[in-house]
Amino acid sequence: MKCVITGSNVKVLGRAVHSLSRIGDELYLEPTESGLSLRAVNSSRSAFAAFLFAPLFFQLYEAGGRQPDRELLRCKVLMKVQHPPPAPCPGTPKAPHCSGAVPGRVTVPVSVPCPQSFLGIFRSLPSLEKTVGKCLILLKPRASRLVVQLHCKYGVTKTHNLAFQECERLQAVFDTQSCASSLCAPARVLAEAVVHFPQTLAEVTLGAGPGGKISLRNYVEDEAEPTKTMVTELWLAKEEFQTVAVAPGSRITFCLKEFRGLLTFAEASNLPLTIHYDVPGRPVVFTLDDAVLEVHLVLATLSDPESGSQPPTANGVSHLPAPSDDFADDLESYMIAMETSAYEAGSGVPPSPTFPLHTPRPAESDPEEEEEEEEEGAVPGTPPHKKVWDGHGRAWGRAQPPPDPHLSPQFRSLFFGSVLMPGGPGPAPTQEVLAEDSDGEY
C-alpha cells in the first residue's frame, strides 16, 4: 500500500486520527479498492469508528498488489503510547524509529527510545498545517514497517517507521437503513449543543419530543442522588435540522466522549452529521458523507430495561420525553428500573428478552476447540477467517480487555448480548456482528 496526501488534506487526515484516538488505543489501517480505511474500536467494544478516504482524497493511491489467494494486507498500529517504555538495553541494535532519510542529504538519526505511535505523528494540528506539504504512507510488509513520511518546509523530511501487526478486518455490522429514526444537522448545531454539558459527563440522552423537537439531557447515573446532580436539558427546534425523521417519543443514551471526537472532526470539515438510531439498546450510528470521505461512528446505547418487560405501546407512553413538569418523576422510575437491570445483568440473567446475554461457557474448555467450532458454525458466505468477537473472551480464559472506566455495566453486557444468540456457538445470519478482530487468533 502506498499513498500520498498533499496540502490541506494532511490536516484532514490528522483530524481524523485525533477523532479515532478518542476511541481506541490501536489504529487499524485497511487499504481497499475503494480507498484507505482507518478504524478503531474501544476496549469494551462499545464504540467503533471507521473513516474511509476515497482514492480521490489522495494525490496517489495504490491499494497494493493482490495475490490470488490472499486479501490485501491489513494492519494495526499503536494509536498512542500508553506505558513508559523500558530503557533500551545497551548493545542491542535499536530499531530505526525516526530519521531524516533522504539520499544525498544530511541524515540525522534521532534515536527515540519509545515505540512510536500514530497519533504522535499527527499530534500538533497547527504545525501540521503550517509545515507539512506532503505526507506519504507506505506499508512495507517485508520490513514489517509502516512508514509515514512528512515532507515539511525547508526540505525537512520526517520519516516515522512504525511497527505494525497484521490483523483481521475490523468490522462492525450495522444497517443504517433499518434504523427507525434519523436526524441530520450541521455539525456546528450539535457542537454548540454539547458545549452545555461538562467535559466530565459520560453519557447524554437524546430524545424526540413533540413537534419534531429534539432534546439532549445529561444522563444521571442510577447511583447518583437526584437531589445532588444538576440536570441540564437542551431543546433544538426542528428547523435547526436538515432532516428530522424520528419515532415520536424515542430516546437513546450514548457516550459523549466519542461523539465529541467526531463532532470536532465534522465541525472542522464543515460537514452535516447524520444520526441513525433505533430502540434503546441498539447501536446508534453517526455518519458523515463527503465526495472523498465516508465516516461511521457506531456507539452502544443504554438498554431500556422497561422495553423488555412491558409491551412496547405502554413503554412508548411512559417514556414520552417530557418538556413538561412531570419529567423528574419519570426519570426516577426509569432509574429504579435501571438498578434492577444492573443487578440482573450481573447475575447472568438477560436484562430483557430482546437482547439476551450470551451464557458464559465453562472456563476449562480448550480455546482452540472453541475456535474450531466457531469456524464450522460460520455462516456460508462469510469468509472462513472471519471470526466474531463475541465478548466471551472471559470464558476462554483470555485476558479480558480492561473495561472502559466511564462505561456503565449496562453498556457492555448489552452490546455483547446483541451479538450472539443465547448459548449459541456462532453468529446467526441475521444477527449483528459488532466488531471482529484477530484477538482470538493467538
Next chain:
Amino acid sequence: MRFRAKIVDLACLNHFSRVTNTIAKLAKTCTLRLTVSKLYFILSDKVANGGVSMWCELSQGNFFDEFQIEGVAAEHNEIYLELVPENLSRALKTAQSAKAVKIKLTNKHCPCLRVAVELPSLSSSSRIVTHDIPVGVIPRRLWNDFREPSVPDFDVSVYLPLLKTMKSVVERMKNLSNSIVIEANLSGEMNLKIETDLVSVTTHFKDLGNPPWASEDGCQSSAQGRDLERMAEARIDIKKLQQLLAGQQVNPTKALCNIVSKRIVHFILLHEDVSLQYFIPALA
C-alpha cells in the same frame, strides 16, 4: 415561597457570571440569600470551611431586569438557599451570548433553581437550555447563622497592591511554604513573608495608603493612637490567600485588608455594585 428573576443585558449577565465564578472558586457550597433589593452569597465560618468565611453582596437592580421574590411571610420577605455555586457558574458559563436568562425557584421533584437560557440559533426559534440546580431551602430558625460579619476591631487597615501583582508573588511563595505572614502598618506599608528552615523571603510594598475608617462610635480604637511604623502581623494559610487572589474575577476598584494581630485577616474587595468580604483566620 416564590422567586423569579431575569437578565437580558449581556454586560450584566457577564458581570453576574464573573461574580458566580468567583464564588465557585472560593466555596464548594454556600448559602444564597435573596431579599427584595439584594443577593448575598454567604459562607459562614464553620470548622468544615477551615475557619474561612465569606460575605458577598450585590444589588439586584444592577444585574436583573426582573426580580420578583415572595418569602415565607410578608415580614420575612427573604429566601435562604443552600447551593453548589459551581453549578450556577457552569450554567452561566455557556450563556455568554444569551438573549435572556431566567432564574426561577421550582419544586418539582426536589427544590431546584432553574436557570433557563435562551440562546440565539440559526433558525427563527431560539434554543432553550435549562439547568436544574438542586438547592436546599434553609428554614427560618437557622437564618441567624448567616448574619453579616462585623468588621473586626483591627490593628491595621491597608489598601492592597494590584491583586495581579500580589497573586504572582503569593503563587511563587506557595511553592516554598504552607503559610504566609501578612504584616502592615499605618504608613501604607505591607510585607508578605515566608520563613522556612532553608529560606526566608519577604516582598515589601509601600505607599499603599491606609483607608480612612470613620470611628463613629469609637469602636475601631485599636488603630488609633498606634505607632504608625509598627507592624501588625498574622500568619495565614497560603493556599487560602492564593485561592482568593486567583479566584477573584470581580476586578475590584478598591481592595483592602484589615489585620487583627495574630487573629484574623479580613479582605474587602469593592466593585461599584459588588462587595466581597473574605475572612482568613490566623494560624496558631
